[in-house]
Amino acid sequence: MSYPNYPNQPYQPQPQPNPSNTLSIIGIVLGCVAFLFCPPLFGIAGIICGAIATSKGERLGKTALGVSIAGLVVGMILGFVVFQGMQGI
Structure with missing residues (x-):
């Protein structure tokens, strides 16, 4: 008995999102600090980390971006x- 010729394709796992939220948490903290202290410095750094x-x-990336933008604007x-x-005046 002969088997049909199937192309042998190796298993390629799908890329998984990064389980770590380190940059997101740093972005959120920088955005919160930007409300009270030096909004241009901490707000822009938080936006960069969030982006x-x-x-x-990262799961919290968009949250970090939003908090950092809000911290920059409200702080200013x-x-x-x-x-x-x-x-x-």
């Missing part, structure tokens, strides 16, 4: 309001 985490497929607005109040 890299999202491109790596809060800083503007506080310093305008200190000037008395």
